[in-house]
C-alpha cells in the first residue's frame with residue numbers, strides 16, 4: 484500500500500496522532516536548545532559532513548585499514564555482501580559456540596537484515612535489550628523510529644503488554660514501575676545469554692575499534708556477561724581516526740534526544756580474556772547507493788532520528804506507515820534505492836519544507852534528494868492515471884495566466900455555491916481531514932488593482 488493509505492490507518496486515532504506529534508516535537512525542541520548551547524555548532528556540522536564525504540571517497544582504504552587493525556587486536560572480521568550473508572555469518576558463529584540464547588542491543592542493521600526471525604527459525608532465542616526495542620518485540624511489531632522504537636505506544640499500552648508477557652500488575656501506565664519490572668526481566672535474560680549482538684555507531688579505522696552508544700548500558704551488560712560478542716555494522720559506519728569521535732559523539736547525542744552526551748559511549752577494541760569478538764561488515768545495497776552521485780550523501784547518516792522528529796509528515800503519519808526499516812525523510816531516500824517500485828510513494832511523503840536538511844547533523848541535503856527521487860519515479864514508475872492526468876492539466880493551467888484566472892474564478896464560485904456533500908466528497912482528498920478556507924470574493928490580482936485605483 485502507498486504511504487498515504489498506510490498513514491490513514493495511523494490517523495484513525497486522532498488523539499494518539501496529536502500526542503505522537505507533540506512528543507516528537509518536544510524532542511526536536513530539546514535538540515534545538517542543546518545545539519544552540521554549543522559554540523560553533525554549525526562548524527561542527529560542516530566538519531562532520533566533510534569527514535563523512537572524505538570517508539565515502541576513500542571507503543575502500545578505510546575499510547581495509549579498519550580490518551587490519553581489528554585483526555591485530557584479536558577480533559575476527561567478516562564481510563557480508565547482503566542481508567542473507569550477514570544472517571548466515573552470525574548464525575555460523577553462534578552455531579560454532581552452541582549458542583541457544585542471545586541478547587541484542589539496538590541495531591537498525593540487524594532489523595534491516597531481519598536477523599531475529601532468521602535466528603529464531605534456527606532455534607535460537609533472541610532478546611532485544613533496549614527497553615523500546617523489547618516493547619516492540621513483545622508486541623510483535625517492528626520499531627517505528629530509529630532512536631525511539633516504541634514512540635507510537637502509550638504507557639497504558641505498555642502496561643497491558645507487560646501484564647500479558649511479564650506478569651506485571653496493572654499500574655495505570657506507571658513508567659517507574661514498568662521500567663523496574665522490565666529491568667528485572669532483562670537482568671534474567673542477560674545472565675542466561677551465551678552471546679551478545681550489538682550494532683555499531685562508529686568504527687574507527689586507525690584503531691580497529693568500534694563504539695556503541697546506548698542510554699541504558701544494555702550493550703555493555705550483554706557483552707560483559709557473554710562469552711561471544713558479535714558487532715554488526717553497515718560499511719558506511721567508518722570514521723578515519725579516534726579524534727573524530729569528538730565531533731560525532733557531540734552531534735549524535737544532541738541531535739537525537741537533546742542530551743549533552745549519550746549515557747554510555749562504549750568502546751570495544753579487543754575481546755576480553757577468554758572471550759571472542761567478531762565484527763560483521765555489511766554492504767546490502769550501500770555500494771550501489773555510493774555509486775549514485777545524487778544520493779551518495781545519504782550514506783553520511785549517523786542515524787540520529789532528528790529528521791524524523793522534525794518532519795511534519797512523519798510526526799502525523801507514524802513510522803509504521805513507511806513500511807521500511809528506516810522510516811521518515813532519510814528512509815524515504817534510502818528505500819527507493821533498494822526497491823524503486825515498492826517504495827515509490829515514499830519520496831512524495833514530504834512537504835519538501837527542508838526542515839529535515841536544517842536539523843541533519845551531517846548536513847545531508849535530504850529534501851533535495853527527495854525531490855530528485857520524485858523526478859526519477861515519475862519517469863520510471865507507472866503513475867496512477869488520475870494523478871497523471873490531474874498533474875498534466877494543472878501544469879497547463881499554471882502555465883497560462885488567463886486559464887489560471889478563469890479556473891480560480893470557477894473554483895471560488897463552486898466552493899461558494901456547491902452543497903457541502905459535493906465539496907467534501909471522496910474526490911477531495913484535501914478536505915478529508917480539514918476544512919477548506921473561506922472563499923474570498925476576488926483573487927489577489929483583482930484586490931491589487933482595486934487597491935492601486937483607490938490610492
Ligand code: SF4
Pocket residue numbers: 738783784785786787788789790791813839842843844845846847849
Ligand atoms: S539523515 Fe541526518 S537527521 Fe536524519 S537520521 Fe540521518 S543523520 Fe539524523
